[in-house]
Amino acid sequence: MERGVLLLAVTLALSGAVRSPYQQVLHHSRLRGRQHGPNVCAVQKLLGTNRKYYTNCKQWYQRKVCGKSTMISYECCPGYEKVPGEKGCPAALPLSNIYDTLGIVGASTTQLYSLSSNLKPEIEGPGSFTIFAPNNEAWSALPAEMLDSLVSNVNIELLNALRYHMVNRRVLTDDLKHGTSLPSMYQNIDLQIHHYPNGIVTVNCARLLKADHHATNGVVHLIDKVIATTTNTIQQIVETDENLETLRAAVAASGLNTLLENDGQFTLLAPTNEAFEKIPSETLNRILGDPEALKDLLNHHILKSAMCAEAIIAGSSMETLEGTMLEVGCTGDDLTLNGRPIIAEKDILAVNGVVHFVNELLIPDSAKTLFELGKESDVSTSIDIFRQADLSSHLTGNERVTLLAPINIVFKDGTPPMNRNTKSLLLDHILKEQLSSKYLYHGQKLETLGGKELRVFVYRNNLCIENVCIAAHDRRGRFGTLFTVDKMLTPPVGTVMDVLKADQRFSMLVAAIQSAGLMETLNRPGTFTVFAPTNEAFQAMPQGELNKLMGNAKELATILKYHIGDEILVSGAVGALVRLKSLQGDKIEVSAKNNVVNVNKEPVAETDIMATNGVIYAMNTVLQPPAFRPQERGDERADPALEIFKHASALSKVSQRSARLAPVYSRLLARMKQ
Numbered sequence: 001m002e003r004g005v006l007l008l009a010v011t012l013a014l015s016g017a018v019r020s021p022y023q024q025v026l027h028h029s030r031l032r033g034r035q036h037g038p039n040v041c042a043v044q045k046l047l048g049t050n051r052k053y054y055t056n057c058k059q060w061y062q063r064k065v066c067g068k069s070t071m072i073s074y075e076c077c078p079g080y081e082k083v084p085g086e087k088g089c090p091a092a093l094p095l096s097n098i099y100d101t102l103g104i105v106g107a108s109t110t111q112l113y114s115l116s117s118n119l120k121p122e123i124e125g126p127g128s129f130t131i132f133a134p135n136n137e138a139w140s141a142l143p144a145e146m147l148d149s150l151v152s153n154v155n156i157e158l159l160n161a162l163r164y165h166m167v168n169r170r171v172l173t174d175d176l177k178h179g180t181s182l183p184s185m186y187q188n189i190d191l192q193i194h195h196y197p198n199g200i201v202t203v204n205c206a207r208l209l210k211a212d213h214h215a216t217n218g219v220v221h222l223i224d225k226v227i228a229t230t231t232n233t234i235q236q237i238v239e240t241d242e243n244l245e246t247l248r249a250a251v252a253a254s255g256l257n258t259l260l261e262n263d264g265q266f267t268l269l270a271p272t273n274e275a276f277e278k279i280p281s282e283t284l285n286r287i288l289g290d291p292e293a294l295k296d297l298l299n300h301h302i303l304k305s306a307m308c309a310e311a312i313i314a315g316s317s318m319e320t321l322e323g324t325m326l327e328v329g330c331t332g333d334d335l336t337l338n339g340r341p342i343i344a345e346k347d348i349l350a351v352n353g354v355v356h357f358v359n360e361l362l363i364p365d366s367a368k369t370l371f372e373l374g375k376e377s378d379v380s381t382s383i384d385i386f387r388q389a390d391l392s393s394h395l396t397g398n399e400r401v402t403l404l405a406p407i408n409i410v411f412k413d414g415t416p417p418m419n420r421n422t423k424s425l426l427l428d429h430i431l432k433e434q435l436s437s438k439y440l441y442h443g444q445k446l447e448t449l450g451g452k453e454l455r456v457f458v459y460r461n462n463l464c465i466e467n468v469c470i471a472a473h474d475r476r477g478r479f480g481t482l483f484t485v486d487k488m489l490t491p492p493v494g495t496v497m498d499v500l501k502a503d504q505r506f507s508m509l510v511a512a513i514q515s516a517g518l519m520e521t522l523n524r525p526g527t528f529t530v531f532a533p534t535n536e537a538f539q540a541m542p543q544g545e546l547n548k549l550m551g552n553a554k555e556l557a558t559i560l561k562y563h564i565g566d567e568i569l570v571s572g573a574v575g576a577l578v579r580l581k582s583l584q585g586d587k588i589e590v591s592a593k594n595n596v597v598n599v600n601k602e603p604v605a606e607t608d609i610m611a612t613n614g615v616i617y618a619m620n621t622v623l624q625p626p627a628f629r630p631q632e633r634g635d636e637r638a639d640p641a642l643e644i645f646k647h648a649s650a651l652s653k654v655s656q657r658s659a660r661l662a663p664v665y666s667r668l669l670a671r672m673k674q
Helices: 002-015 021-036 057-062 098-104 108-116 120-124 136-140 144-151 154-164 234-240 242-254 257-261 273-277 281-288 291-299 370-375 380-388 420-427 496-502 504-516 519-523 535-539 543-550 553-562 640-647 651-657 662-673
Strands: 040-046 052-054 068-076 129-134 180-183 190-195 201-203 206-215 218-223 266-271 316-319 325-331 334-337 343-350 353-358 401-406 445-447 453-458 463-465 480-485 528-533 578-581 587-593 596-599 602-611 614-619
Touching: 021 040, 021 052, 021 057, 021 068, 040 057, 098 108, 098 120, 098 129, 098 206, 098 218, 108 120, 108 129, 108 136, 108 144, 108 154, 120 129, 129 206, 144 154, 234 242, 234 257, 234 266, 234 343, 234 353, 242 257, 242 266, 242 273, 242 291, 257 266, 281 291, 334 343, 370 380, 370 401, 370 480, 380 401, 496 504, 496 519, 496 528, 496 602, 496 614, 504 519, 504 528, 504 535, 504 553, 543 553, 596 614
Parallel strands: 129 218, 266 353, 401 480, 528 614
Antiparallel strands: 040 052, 040 068, 180 190, 190 201, 201 206, 206 218, 316 325, 325 334, 343 353, 445 453, 453 463, 578 587, 587 596, 596 602, 602 614
């Protein structure tokens, strides 16, 4: 793939010209087919159909169109033909007039109708024309009554239809620019041209199958449909179709009718009456009665560019007028929106775009309440808990708030009991402003409906509010924003010393802090992370060592300061390894693996005990600064003989063989094992 792309880029650079997307795809097909001879193009044929596509690099490797498998075949590139006994397609097609060229390129039915409608003299005579010629299958696919109407009045209806497929000048694919129009030779009614980045070119949403067949008096493009005249705007289609009555009223109420009748190239994903009927009446009435929500709803159904169905051969994200992205794709013959086959009718062409009917309403986040945002998401359990606590009014009204909603997995072992304390805690999960996480900053203070003040912590790998970290992108609703968070919030309830004193697990630590003179430090405003040894941790120390430590205030202060980091680090910000500077001066190594936080490789018993001036981690181990670790202390005299022995293992064999050195070797070995 890379080699093909590089070759294509080099070729373009050498030619000094930028090819159109169609020409780029055609060139890639030539590259893939060249081993079969000159002017051979690789073509992907959709299995079970006659649909063929020139292949781009991505399709070549995926071998799929709209999720269906394709078969690679090789055929002559446009403008060339085979020669018996020779490899590939070495001969250029004979250059003739447009009428004769129609028979050569697979448009014999168009050629026949040109004869019967008396168009033949014009297209075989002098001039410069472009004809978008339907292939034989396109004519066969017309409804019988339409075809009968055309062929029964060949001198008017059929002639006019054919002249609508023509332009009174030569137009090659490089001239077919996306979003432009060309005056046809039938009453100068425009043909709508779209030239997509994937190389597909359409005229009135009919796909060009083989393009740029040169003739002496113009050019022929083979297309896959018979195209019909269009003079309506998108607004006129909405106004006249009985399946769009509810949409018509919504457009009028929102004032978008002016947009839909003005010049432009839009795609309207038009919700049918059935689509509106599927929405709960309470939700629908709320949106219809809210001008801003209604406008967002309708703009969410309008794409910024015209997208014909034939141009969609794989999923791609497209921007709506509302500013959000829709995933437009296909599965077999069905077009899909966000992976769902909800397009009921496609390619209703207008002079300012194209309309597809959809049988489900696409409600954007910006038109939803917090309750609607969360009830069918991965925070649905949280939403149900708020409902049980009679707090739904904050999630459905017009109050500007931000909801901190724990993800469902937080409640895998059950939900909290519903009581006054739980309701109070839930109120602290609702912030008083409608926020956006990208505008939060480190140290920012946020007020909750419960009256608490929460702090924002910005880390390299996470954004956290107190002990909870944001686990997904914001979802911004009509009045509220949803922050999906990784756990239940635990607001701070006092200083570090207040929290330690209130927890009986830390009674020995509190006594040690008092002895070391650090109480004032841990009571004052600050940003501390305290790795707090429990009583169990102190009791695990040898009694003599513990007595010695408690009796030496200076050494005790040094040890305790090593347990205090100089900034707040909540567990959600701990990655593979974080080195936190302690008040003692050395750094503490904090890491996380398999949802377990370790400090200097020692597991933490409990994380994220929040305080107004820091955070506490409960430790069942007393940490030792590097200078206090036996293996790192420099206060023991080294034994030169032992050091030599450790670093000169090659001497061991000599020592063992020597009767004089053997006793020395044995004594050294015994000392090492101690």
